[in-house]
Amino acid sequence: MFRCSVRLIKGLTQITWLQEQPVLPNLLYRRSVPAAYLPSRALRVTWPCAEEVKDFSLTNPSWSPNMRNLYNKYMELSQQESWKRLPSYNATATHLIEQYPDSAKPQVTTRLFTRNLDVEDLGFEYVMFYNQAEQRTVCSFQAGPYLESPIGFAHGGAIAAIVDTTSGACTICTVGKVKTANLNINYRSPITLGSTVEVQCRVDKIEGRKIFLSTEIRSVNSQVLHAEATALFIQMKMSE
Numbered sequence: 075m076f077r078c079s080v081r082l083i084k085g086l087t088q089i090t091w092l093q094e095q096p097v098l099p100n101l102l103y104r105r106s107v108p109a110a111y112l113p114s115r116a117l118r119v120t121w122p123c124a125e126e127v128k129d130f131s132l133t134n135p136s137w138s139p140n141m142r143n144l145y146n147k148y149m150e151l152s153q154q155e156s157w158k159r160l161p162s163y164n165a166t167a168t169h170l171i172e173q174y175p176d177s178a179k180p181q182v183t184t185r186l187f188t189r190n191l192d193v194e195d196l197g198f199e200y201v202m203f204y205n206q207a208e209q210r211t212v213c214s215f216q217a218g219p220y221l222e223s224p225i226g227f228a229h230g231g232a233i234a235a236i237v238d239t240t241s242g243a244c245t246i247c248t249v250g251k252v253k254t255a256n257l258n259i260n261y262r263s264p265i266t267l268g269s270t271v272e273v274q275c276r277v278d279k280i281e282g283r284k285i286f287l288s289t290e291i292r293s294v295n296s297q298v299l300h301a302e303a304t305a306l307f308i309q310m311k312m313s314e
């Protein structure tokens with residue numbers, strides 16, 4: 075009981091610490107986290123030193139040949155064109171690592187939904203590339219066996235998550251901090267678990283704080299349309 079209380083207080087202290095950081099409030103939502111949802115000690119990740127931070131968007135042995143081919147294709151394009159690989163860490167706060175002085179690295183108590191498994195292969199394997207000139211993002215996505223819904227196929231919510239992530243990253247790279255206001259998805263053809271698909275997303279228009287995007291998920295040979303989506307993101311106000 076005593077140890078639980080200590081953990082709870084430590085967790086709350088850490089979350090409060092994160093929310094107090096000037097660069098974080100827009101990314102870490104200001105609502106307090108109910109005690110029941112605080113991560114247990116086993117789930118808590120101590121901030122690693124900079125060289126130990128894992129970038130999940132680099133190749134790993136679980137990637138299929140299709141996944142590697144897409145990665146290599148856009149890495150090559152990023153040498154000549156304005157494509158840029160987006161690093162991908164397992165917590166939102168870790169994306170801001172350079173903004174912390176070495177003496178003040180926090181303990182990270184949260185996990186990015188699509189990066190919440192430490193084991194490769196099982197969940198979301200993906201890498202995103204952003205093209206600034208064209209305001210486009212491409213994501214190579216391999217759906218692991220833990221994303222199942224119908225037997226052998228990816229869950230619609232997992233597909234929505236990768237659409238949200240790809241369009242969210244595209245919007246963040248284009249205008250800065252945002253929140254998803256609306257996401258509409260038409261599922262056209264199931265995605266087989268273990269297969270690789272290409273998620274193509276672009277900014278269609280920007281009206282004030284509103285950013286409209288469209289996304290398509292296709293097979294790597296472009297022949298099969300798996301899903302098409304539109305999204306609306308709202309840019310955070312300066313004060314948020």
Ligand SMILES: CCCCCCCCCCCCCC(=O)SCCNC(=O)CCNC(=O)[C@H](O)C(C)(C)COP(=O)(O)OP(=O)(O)OC[C@H]1O[C@@H](n2cnc3c(N)ncnc32)[C@H](O)[C@@H]1OP(=O)(O)O
Nearest residue numbers: 160161238239242243246247252253254255256284306308
């Ligand atoms: C290097 C970079 C790597 C990045 C890695 C990370 C990748 C991960 C990326 C993951 C990314 C994942 C991100 C996530 O998952 S974010 C999590 C999911 N989203 C939320 O929880 C958002 C909840 N909603 C809100 O917080 C507010 O409602 C927001 C902020 C959206 C707007 O409240 P706010 O008070 O700020 O604005 P406003 O109400 O004055 O509205 C402003 C304008 O917008 C129009 N409007 C608003 N809502 C809608 C609607 N639903 N349909 C149509 N229109 C809508 C509205 O009419 C108005 O238009 P106009 O009258 O001006 O014309």
